[in-house]
Amino acid sequence: MGELRTRKRGKNWEWSFEGAKINGKRNPISKGGYRTKADAVAAGTQAKAEYDNAGRIFFPSEISISDYMDYWYENHVKKHLAYNTQTDYEAKIRIHIKPAFGKYKLSSLEPDIIQKWVDDMKMHGYAKSMVQNTLKCLSGAMEYAIRPCKYIKTNPCEGVRIPKMAQPEHQKAHMEYICVWEDYKKIIERFGQGSSFYLPIVTGYHLGTRIGETYGFDLLSDIDFDKHTLTVNHQLQKENKKWYYRPPKYESYRTIEMDPLYEKILKDEILQRKKNMMRYGNYFLKTYLMPDQSIVQVPADVQIAGKEIMPLSTRENGELLTPESFKYCARVIHNELGIPYFHSHSLRHTHGTILAENGASPKTVMERLGHKNSRTTFERYIFNTKKMKDDAVSIFTEAIEQSAYR
Template sequence: MIKNSLTCLSGALNYAVQPCKYIKYNPCDYVKIPKIPVDKNAQTKTDYILSLDEWETILARFAGTHFYLPLMSGFYAGLRLGESYGIDLLEDVDFENSTLSVNHQMQMQNKNWVLCNPKFDSFRTIKIGPELLNALKKEVTSRKKNMLKYGPYYLKTYLADDGTITQARADIIVPYKEIWPAAVKESGELTTTDTFKYCVRVIHDSLNNPLFHHHCLRHTHGTILAENGAWPRTVMERLGHKDIKTTLERYVFNTEKLQSDAVDIFEKAVR
């Protein structure tokens, strides 16, 4: 953030020098950003990767809840939190071809929940495996049953032309496009990225896992792919990064398995 702020200010002052000629030189030319000490605890949480045992414990705890699909889509598809909540079951899932399209992310804007473009406009369609596909199928089936159960009292979700999300009872006609968000309560009530904070608190306190955050699911997804030989370009496109540098520096961590594999590769090569 500090580097970006300096870049913006320096660019503005360069413009003031030439062509505007308001000032003679750019004072930012002499600015150096000091080295900021790394908080070891914060770095540990940022780089945290789930073990499979931890993942199974979390999954068992939230099976059958509205937190299940945001967890599954983070782990099995590497989606960001906002992208997980931005899934529209009606349009974004192709059950026949086993693909998931990332077309939106959910955000709070001007005190309203909206569906906007994914980060960096990283629209993408990715292949998904049977675990996530079956979870999505079960949610669609469950959603239809709940609509029949609640009848006119079921809360349907609609997307206005400006991207604003609104809800209304099933017996009320709304002149907007109907969507099926991936994470709603039994009655159809919308849940949001803010709602997910409760899930995180339970994992921290009840499951004794203080390092967990939704983004670690994305870290874990990318690292498992790297550990098992996925091509970096494929990982980059799957995660929706704007360049390969982000994938390699932030999401493909130098795990013990990767280090061991490097040794094995070298030993085989010299033999």
Template sequence: MAELNITKRGKSWQYRFEAAKIEGKRKQISKGGFKTKKECLEAGTKALAEYNHSGLHFEPTEISVCDYLDYWFDTYCKIELKYNTQIAYLSIIENHLKPKFGNYKLSSINPTILIEYANQLKINGFSKSHLVGILSTFSTALDYSVQPLKYIKENPMNYVKFPKVERKPKERIVLSQEEFQIIINRFPAGNRFHIPLLIGWNCGLRISETFALTWDDIDFENKTLTVNKQIVKRNYGLDVRKVFKEKNKREEKSSWYFSDPKYNSNRTIKIGTTLITALKAEKKKQQEYELQYGEYYTIYVKKKEYDEKGNEMFRIIPVQKCINPVLPRVKLICICENGEYTSTDSFKYCSRVIHTQLKLAFDYHSLRHTHATILIENGANPKSVQERLGHKKIETTLQTYVHNTEVMEQNAVDIFENVTNGILYTK
């Protein structure tokens, strides 16, 4: 058990006690500047009791919000959260929470200052999702300080009622068949973006799922497509903080990885003859190009790695065809003529062309919206649509992707008319 030492330095008093050794070296916790010996003894006794209780190398009652958020991020976020979620949390911490609360003591955070902050976010014009994201992140961090750390007795955010913000309706783009035909005419068969566009239109996949597809995922005989992974871009070589701060360098040092689909939404879906025919033609063309380019053709192999939580991930590594790789080859569907991967980043060019040249409202997710809407308009069972899209809950399918279009309204009228046989009720 550490002993408390009180010493006088000049006109002030200082306490000091031994802490646990770090890497075999002695570590002391001390604080000075007390005017009287009694004041120093009281503060030192309290600090020592807190240290013996927590076993930490800082005093919980004195830790700043800034230091605590760093500690929470390192001990919780890096271990429990996915990489992209870590980046999102880090953005909120560095851009919002630290500038506002960083200099506060953690123990001094109370509902009053949190309510004022929440109201100020609303006044500053933050959207509902952004406001809730900031406050929820702070609330989650404070929960961790209550349990398991026990730095504070309760979470002051529990007493904060988020201000009501009028939700701006998010524009959900639904393409007409004529508009999609214009897009396909601009990116015809043989173009690197043709197949990704057809997959989005015919299957409603997320963009990360489409660009993770390999030929093993297509069953031509049974006309099915299997979603068992998604593509993500990240860097394991750098600490996530460094990646966040060095955004320009991040692009140079990052790699593409296979990971589990969102919500682990593994699924096998039926696909139609139109897409099957296009995929067969694409596969045949890729085989011809591989023979044509020979040793200069780019192929991809996958290397098993692990994320911070110990989950398996596979890094996609490009190599020349002339090299005999030890790692297993992965045959991606979305590639260029010379075998190079067509990624979600590459697809930004396609979206830009559709916006600027074709003058159409578009993003890849609009293909997903459109796919769901066409199915529902034409009588598809919502449960089947949910499973096809890989939604965790059917409410997501109904509330987010299924839109009450004029066709749906007319269908409702026609159904009622057919059931009642157009009977005219009179008094």
């Protein structure tokens, strides 16, 4: 490639260099409008380095971890990962990864340095989940540096171990809380039919859906009453103060069979929603899904170019309710009903556990909850309840008794 040249054109300066020939013809590359020669040289040097590096603005052997994390975030995280993961990783990179490793070269990062960092996070009192997820973020960036980038040959996070970390009892109790029938009954009595929280509660309990999936159901297109099924096509997700329909977590699109009780609850809700539309008339808020998958609400007498949907949860006047709305419901359950460990995800835990307690196959539970594998299902969502322990004893007792009489 040709050398960088500068020249003055009128009152301003221009840089130029010769690019690779195209169809055998010269390919001059230039840009002008710089106030001084120094400005033109600086801009031209950067442009030529980027051109010589096939559009890349750095040399892999020289890039810092700080700059590489920015590159990974822009080119992979923002393009391929969910919005919530983007915001989570941005914070972890800014608060934990850059301060620890940012000044070093990407090529110099070794497992022992990362292990010391992980151990130090434990000493500073971070929760095990925080340590695991921060290491996962760093490891994901390193994997991208191997494939497809080929900046490094091995992942320095491999072999790094999370130290044993005692989990506070209240955290363990909160994470493993199962909404037993007595608690569920109290919750439904407090937030019964007619409450804007009734349908999200019974949906989580009867279907085991994630909270974003629950609020993301469209009662007009996601339900098939003939087949008694409901399809998970999206989740409701907030991005920059606006709500969107996004693919479900892990793109776990799935069709779930509905039990008769839940199906009746849905039919009653749809009927009541239609009555509310008539009662409020033009003051009823209709909901539309726009081409960019954003959710927009307008009065019934306003026409807009979008697909009309019927969100699973709204107020009487059609006003959209969201996963953020559910936080009020959880506070009431904690403080008024005296169930401190309840959280929206516990309905999902409960659904999976009820299935497992009553003999559903691991594959059935996995597919219903939308997990990638059964290991996730049993490690995270199905707990070893007293019923399971008692059943294990009964199964073993029955087995040896049968053997004794053979």
